[in-house]
Amino acid sequence: IWAGLLGVDRVGVGDDFFVLGGHSLLATQVMSRVREVLATEVPLAALFDHPTVGGLAAVIDGFRPGVVAPPVSPVSRDQVLPLSFAQQRLWFLDQLEPHSTEYNLTTHMRWSETPDPRILGMALTAVVARHEILRTRLVTGTDGIARQVVDPPSPVPLPVADLSDDDDPPEAGRRLIAAMAAQPFDLASGPLIRACLIRLGESGHVLALAAHHVVFDDWSSRIFRGELLALYEAFRTGEPDPLPPLPVQYADFAAWQRAWLTGEVLDRQLAYWRERLAGAPLLELPTDRPRPPTRSSTGAVAEFRVPARTGESLRAMAQDNGATVFMTLLAALSVVLGRHAGLEDVVVGTPVANRNRVETEDLIGFFVNTLVMRTDLSGDPSFTELVGRVRETALGAYAHQDLPFEQLVDALVTERDRSRTPLFQVFFDYAPRDPREDSGPTRIDADVNLDGDGTGEFQVKFDLSVTMGDADDGGLVGGIEYSTALFDAKTISRLAGHLTTVLEAAAADGEVTLGGLPMVSAAERTESLERGTGAAGPGSGAVGVPELLVSLAEERPDAVAVVSGQRHVTYGDLVGRASRLARHLHGSGVGPESVVGLCVERGIDLVAAVVGVW
Numbered sequence: 001i002w003a004g005l006l007g008v009d010r011v012g013v014g015d016d017f018f019v020l021g022g023h024s025l026l027a028t029q030v031m032s033r034v035r036e037v038l039a040t041e042v043p044l045a046a047l048f049d050h051p052t053v054g055g056l057a058a059v060i061d062g063f064r065p066g067v068v069a070p071p072v073s074p075v076s077r078d079q080v081l082p083l084s085f086a087q088q089r090l091w092f093l094d095q096l097e098p099h100s101t102e103y104n105l106t107t108h109m110r111w112s113e114t115p116d117p118r119i120l121g122m123a124l125t126a127v128v129a130r131h132e133i134l135r136t137r138l139v140t141g142t143d144g145i146a147r148q149v150v151d152p153p154s155p156v157p158l159p160v161a162d163l164s165d166d167d168d169p170p171e172a173g174r175r176l177i178a179a180m181a182a183q184p185f186d187l188a189s190g191p192l193i194r195a196c197l198i199r200l201g202e203s204g205h206v207l208a209l210a211a212h213h214v215v216f217d218d219w220s221s222r223i224f225r226g227e228l229l230a231l232y233e234a235f236r237t238g239e240p241d242p243l244p245p246l247p248v249q250y251a252d253f254a255a256w257q258r259a260w261l262t263g264e265v266l267d268r269q270l271a272y273w274r275e276r277l278a279g280a281p282l283l284e285l286p287t288d289r290p291r292p293p294t295r296s297s298t299g300a301v302a303e304f305r306v307p308a309r310t311g312e313s314l315r316a317m318a319q320d321n322g323a324t325v326f327m328t329l330l331a332a333l334s335v336v337l338g339r340h341a342g343l344e345d346v347v348v349g350t351p352v353a354n355r356n357r358v359e360t361e362d363l364i365g366f367f368v369n370t371l372v373m374r375t376d377l378s379g380d381p382s383f384t385e386l387v388g389r390v391r392e393t394a395l396g397a398y399a400h401q402d403l404p405f406e407q408l409v410d411a412l413v414t415e416r417d418r419s420r421t422p423l424f425q426v427f428f429d430y431a432p433r434d435p436r437e438d439s440g441p442t443r444i445d446a447d448v449n450l451d452g453d454g455t456g457e458f459q460v461k462f463d464l465s466v467t468m469g470d471a472d473d474g475g476l477v478g479g480i481e482y483s484t485a486l487f488d489a490k491t492i493s494r495l496a497g498h499l500t501t502v503l504e505a506a507a508a509d510g511e512v513t514l515g516g517l518p519m520v521s522a523a524e525r526t527e528s529l530e531r532g533t534g535a536a537g538p539g540s541g542a543v544g545v546p547e548l549l550v551s552l553a554e555e556r557p558d559a560v561a562v563v564s565g566q567r568h569v570t571y572g573d574l575v576g577r578a579s580r581l582a583r584h585l586h587g588s589g590v591g592p593e594s595v596v597g598l599c600v601e602r603g604i605d606l607v608a609a610v611v612g613v614w
Contacts, residue, residue, distance in 0.1 A: 001033045002053060016319070017051040023324050023432045024398065028356050034060065036071075036358050045395045048322055069265075072248050072256045072359040081148040083138060084254035085261075085404035086366050087214045091138050091146045091187060099184045102297050102459045103213035106181045107221045109228070111205040116236065117197055120207065121158040123231035124195055126241060127224060129153035131364040133215045133250035137190040148251050151190065164201030173198045173206055180210040187214065213366055215250075218431075219353050220364040250365035261402060269403035270411055273372070276396065277412060280347050280374055283425050285340050285463065287486040287560045290570060294418045296485035299460030304496040306468075306476035306503055313507035314476075321384055321510075323391045326350075326430040329468055329476075331383065331390045332502045333428055334375035335514055336495065344378040349424040349462070352401050370405035371397040372423050377514060384510040420463070427465040464492075466499075476503075497521055546614050549575055564603040574608055581612030 002011045006020050017027065027047050034042055038060065046059045075081070083091060090103055128134040135151045166172040176198060185192050193211040200206060209224070227243060234242045261269075306314075318328045334346040354369040355361050373393055377386065413422045458481050465481040478499075482492045498519045505517050549571065552559070557572030569577075590596060596613045600606040 001030055001037075005029055005033075011053060013054040014052050017047060018319050018322075018324070021433075022051075024326060024394070025353055025432075028353070028398065029358075029361065032356050032358050032361075043395075044398050048391070048395060051322070069260055069357075070256070072253050072357060074248055074252050075255045077150070077251075080141075081150070081251045082254055082258050083146055083148060084250075084257055084366065085406055086369065087138065087148075087254065088146065089404075089406035090212075090214045090366075094187050101182055101184055102461065104181045104183075104185065104210060104459075105213055105216055106177055106208065106210050107224075108177060108206050108208040109225060111207065113204075115197070115205055115207075115232070117158060117160050119235045120197060120228075120232055121156065122235050123228050124158055125153070125156045126231045126235075127227050128156050128193070130227070130243065130246065131249070133363070133365045134191075134193055134211075136192070136215060136251070138187040138214060140188065148254065150251065156195065158195055158197055160197045160199065162199040164199050169200040170203050173200055173203075173208075177206075177208045177210075180208060183210070185212040187212065215366060216364065217353075217366055217368040218351075219355060219367065223362060223364050246362060248359050248363070250363055253360055253363065253365070253367075261404075266403070266407075269400050270408075272396070272400045273403060273408055274412065276374060277347075277372060277423070280372075280423075281343055281345050283337060283341050283343065283347055284563055285337070285425075286563055287568075288488045288491055288556070289486060289558055290560060290568060291419050292485055295420055296483055297459050297461065298485060299458045299481050299483050300489065301458055301479050301481045302489060302492045302496055304478045304480070304493075304500060305471065306478065306500055308471070308474035310504050310507045311471065311475040314503065317384065317387070317507065317510050321387050321391070323387050324394075325432060327390045327394050328387050328506075329430055329503070330373060330394075330428055331375070331386045332506055333426075333466060333499060334377060334390070335383075335386070335502055335517060336499050336519060337426060338375075338377045339519055340495065340498075344376070346375045346377060347424045348373050348375070349421075349427045351427075351429050352398070354401060356401070369401060371401055372405075372408070373397060373428075380513045380515045382511045382513050383506040383517065386514065387510075421461065425463040427462045429465075429467045431467065431469040433470045463487075464495075494524070497524060546578070546611055549578070549611060562604050562607050567604055569604045569608070574604075574611065577605075577608035578612035581609060585613065 002015075002017065002020070002022075003009065005026050006017075006022060008020060011020065017030070022030075027044060030047060031042060031044050034040065040060065040063050042060055042063055047056055050056050050059050093103070094100065132150045135153065137149045137151065138146050139149045140146045161176055163169045163172040163176070176196065180194060180196065183194075192215045193209060195210075196208045198206040198208055207228075211220075230242055234240065314328050315325055317323075318325050321328075330348065330350070334348065337348070338344060338346045349370050350373055352369050352371050354367045360367060373390070375386075375393060376389055381389070409422045416422065460481050460483050462481075463483050463486055466478065467481075468476050468478040471477045478496070480492050480496055498521075501521045502517055502519055505512065549561075552561070553571040553575040558570050560568050561571040561574045562569050585596065598606070598609050598613070600609050
């Protein structure tokens with residue numbers, strides 16, 4: 001089991017799973033195979049606590065075969081095919097906003113050799129014929145309930161766009177992919193995928209695919225690539241379809257999920273999350289503009305890199321602490337977010353593949369689920385202690401990952417706030433290298449996010465979405481998608497710098513306490529000091545805080561100046577309040593060197609009063 005998943009020839013009884021390249025996703029697959037072979041439900045934490053074959057075998061030997069979830073099996077196509085819980089949520093959102101492209105995904109394969117369009121079209125048609133979900137529409141019945149309708153196989157159009165004569169073929173290709181992503185899908189009419197072969201001249205060829213999220217996810221992209229390549233090579237050489245038949249389809253999974261996730265199973269999952277998220281605070285990051293009453297999906301992305309030496313040190317730290325790189329990075333991100341928001345209790349969302357059953361591993365479809373990670377920063381722990389806390393949080397979440405996020409929201413959120421996403425506002429994902437990935441005649445560009453439109457503009461689902469992955473040199477690459485309705489590019493660039501600084505400091509000394517972790521780089525600190533101690537401008541005296549605030553109010557009147565709980569005030573409003581109070585005090589005879597007492601609760605009014613008196 002280990003050798004197959006890790007892509008190695010042999011595994012010794014004492015070899016460490018994580019040293020061999022294992023991570024949370026592969027660990028989940030190991031345990032799903034244990035469940036299938038031994039009919040025993042062993043928790044994922046067992047592999048983290050005993051990461052060798054010998055250690056895990058000893059743990060498994062102590063477990064008795066118990067009640068496990070039934071396998072996913074085919075259901076009759078003569079019956080109504082229900083939506084999965086995840087599909088139902090996106091269908092509902094589509095009813096509210098029918099022409100939204102927020103859940104359109106794009107991926108593309110760059111060919112280093114010239115593909116035969118006819119044979120590539122045959123391979124594409126074969127992939128769509130193989131996976132029912134790619135021929136599925138979501139149709140609403142007379143009872144108002146949506147169900148899956150699977151259309152029979154038919155040839156899939158593959159238009160060819162020749163951009164080789166364009167002044168900048170790669171840029172033209174990006175614009176074309178952006179246009180594909182910007183074209184809405186009709187969930188009821190279908191089809192819910194579209195493809196195009198793009199000729200870029202000397203830059204090669206690109207096969208671009210756009211799909212609605214209800215039929216596709218990131219894992220699906222890897223399946224699509226592998227199967228398309230296998231079919232193309234077979235058809236090119238005159239061989240038959242080499243892929244084995246799929247024993248089940250996505251519709252079978254949806255029916256299984258509906259039947260299994262009920263009663264005691266559902267209650268147990270819900271009880272865990274209710275307790276885990278009770279009293280969780282809102283992550284209110286300082287923004288450059290007031291939050292609009294309705295959340296905007298318009299955004300952009302800022303990229304950053306973490307040096308190779310830091311990346312290697314973080315991987316070693318994760319292994320030494322029985323954790324994963326994901327857990328280590330989430331710990332660092334939580335530190336940064338906590339400092340920016342002034343919190344010791346930070347809630348972040350993260351994706352999980354949700355393919356913890358062997359039957360689903362080879363299926364294209366919308367399986368991905370969202371988990372809510374709550375990190376406790378209190379007590380000034382060392383960074384390695386914090387990684388341990390995140391490890392326990394993550395393992396608990398993985399053990400209860402079957403509850404669809406949409407059901408968790410329904411259970412915990414009693415009043416929806418249209419200005420923000422429910423339960424969390426910051427999303428984090430780490431995409432480790434797959435040790436089984438082989439190089440071949442084609443490759444998919446290593447885009448940080450499938451939702452990018454290729455133009456630098458993004459449809460964002462959260463205030464911030466931080467995605468990180470492994471760089472070729474051993475370092476880390478990252479991207480921060482952000483809502484441009486809330487943040488400026490400079491703000492996000494500074495936040496990325498803070499994350500990098502924390503990672504570098506933690507990698508250098510994992511025993512440093514959170515209070516001792518620097519967040520501001522030496523360059524940013526020097527710049528701030530020069531700003532604070534530099535000479536005044538021509539003809540001016542020293543600038544005090546009130547004058548500085550007035551200047552900011554003139555330059556950025558709508559930028560957020562103070563945040564207190566659910567309330568915030570802009571620089572323009574803050575200076576206006578302070579000025580009114582100053583005029584009132586002056587009219588009452590208060591002048592320079594006068595002593596003014598303040599009796600105001602901590603909050604926005606206190607800040608305005610201090611500035612007004614000052």
